[in-house]
Amino acid sequence: MFFRSLNLLPLVLAFAMALPAAAAGSLQQADDPAQAVEQEKSTDEQSADTQSADEIDSAVASGLDPEGLATAPTSLAPARIQTEQTADDAPTEAAAPDAAEARPEPTSAQQMLIPRTASRDEDDPSLVWDVGQAASEAPPATTAEAVDLASVHDGKQSMYSMPQLRITALGPQQANIHRSSQFRFLVTNDGPVAAEAVNLVIGINGQGRVVSTYPHGAVQQQNVIYFSVGNMASGEHREFGFEFQSLAPGKIKLTPRLTCSATTEFSIDATAPQVDVQFEGPDQIVVGQQVRQRVIVQNQGNEAVRNVSILQACTPSGAFEDIAFENDEFRIESLQPGQRHEFVLVATAVQPGPATMKVVIDGDNIRGTASKQLILTQSQLNARLEGPELIYLNSMGTYAITITNDQPRAVQDVKIRLELPMGMVVKVVDRKAAFDAATSSITWTIPTLGPGQSETVPFKAVISSAGQHLVRAAIGNATGAMTHAQMSTHAVGRADIDLKVITNPEPIEIGATTSIVIQVQNRGTHPATDVQIEMTLPESVEGLESADYALNEKQITFNAFQLAPGQTQNLTVPVTSEISGDHIIRATVKSSASSKSISAENSLFFFSSTMKRTANRQKR
Secondary structure, eight states: OOOSSGGGHHHHHHHHHHSOHHHHHHHHOOSSHHHHHHHHHGGGGHHHHHHHHHHHHHHHHTTOOGGGGOOSOBOSSOOOEEEOOOTTSOOOTTSOHHHHHHOOOOOHHHHHHSOTTOBOOTTOOOEEEEEESSOOSOOOEEEEOOOOOOOEETTEEOTTOOOOEEEEEEOOSEEETTSEEEEEEEEEEOSSSOEEEEEEEEEEESSEEEEEEESTTOEEETTEEEEEEEEEOTTOEEEEEEEEEESSSEEEEEEEEEEEEOOOOOOOOOOOOOEEEEEESOSEEETTOEEEEEEEEEEOSSSOEEEEEEEEEEESTTSEEEEEEGGGOOEEEEEOTTOEEEEEEEEEEOSOEEEEEEEEEEOSSOEEEEEEEEEEEOOSEEEEEEOOSEEETTOEEEEEEEEEEOSSSOEEEEEEEEEOOTTEEEEEESSOOEEETTTTEEEEEEEEEOTTOEEEEEEEEEEOSOEEEEEEEEEEOTTOOEEEEEEEEEEEOOOOEEEEEEOOSSOEETTOEEEEEEEEEEOSSSOEEEEEEEEEOOTTEEEOOOTTEEEETTEEEEOOEEEOTTOEEEEEEEEEESSOEEEEEEEEEEETTEEEEEEEEEEEEEEOTTOOOOSOOOOO
């Protein structure tokens, strides 16, 4: 619609009367007889028109500013222009039902200013005028839809406020092809902030030519007129227009558009988490030495850092091995401003030369790197560790650590630190040593080792658990140079069989029966399998038959069996004799644990009733 409320009609009337009288006169002059007849017919109606003109004068005299017409804001997109309707037309979408019902019947002046011949396509933001043989005096007015781009929250304008521009268009009902017509456009900024670099672009779709523009300086390219409006403060309005002559009957479509930019200022509080990373540890490391670097992370900013991970890397590749954070600690859930956290990064130097130890700090709101330059050097002390590669469990093994000084100068305060594997116990050393139970290590000190000199430190140890055991020695001196030596011992279990022949220590009367006990025990750490026992009886002693063994004349053989570590087995053989005197009993045992057999023997004493013996017999 042209206007949203009828109380704006006096403003429109004031604009209509402000048009130059000469221009109005030229528009009313007819160029053919038909138009002359029409003008004569309209003479009778001039009294009514005079009354309408008096109303317009009264509106102007009331002090209303024609620029006050700009009351409906528009968006910066191409404006959807709507023409006002008379009271007997259907209301537009934007008109409120109660406002349409309360609108009074239009006067002749209102009908003149709000013509039915101006139309608008619902999907096209353009004004359309009919072009015929007669021209109207009155310029119709139009305004744009309102779209408020200012963001409002809790009754306060936000930092995203935008200008609100609208266009009020004034033009005749019809345009005569023999006369030029005036079109005026009032641009108003109803927004809370200034609009910058405003441009009014008017597209003309119709046959005709632009006679002139005001103000001067507008640029015309084909069917488009460009007006440079410039900057517009809040509440400011500007007027633009052009004179146009149609060259053929038909529709004239005008499409006014506004473009602009806006600047607003606001401030926000910027926070800056800042993490400082420091390394603490030696700068020079000997190849083979384990290095420990403390990594200290401190938040020196004004915002907490969250979910921080510390990633490690070393260059060149292969300079270190076994790189890891101690206790697998490498994450920080939160680090408040001023707080610090420490990590311990451990690695073993394996390649001499310059190297870089680097950590990467990666969190929700922070990322950075820190590094430390290190020098990896080769030690001039050579070490060698020797010992048995295979040893039986709980058996004594002899080891030796030999240190050689290959430097051209003496080395002071050489320390040899032996790291004992689990299950290994040192039994014998040849010099003073310091034992550390917490670390299971033994340390020897050599005060001075001359150029080219070697020294050997021997020790004896036993291993109580089966398996592979890695024995390590770390050798360092007063300068911090380190070297390492190691060797592996495989401890295995074995069967250790003990055999005994147990007889009755008392004299036995001939003809009586007594028992011989063969006792076999595995004192080793490995099972004894395929254990075979044989017993040989003397000619004077007879063995009795039993299901537990096989008796072949004087040879008794037991079935093979197995003995677990620590197990003892007792085998009994009943015997008798008819001959008095001492008789020797011998037994033999074999097993898969050893290729050698083990023998044991004892004696039995038989006597007759006519013989007395008072002395105690001794075992053989």
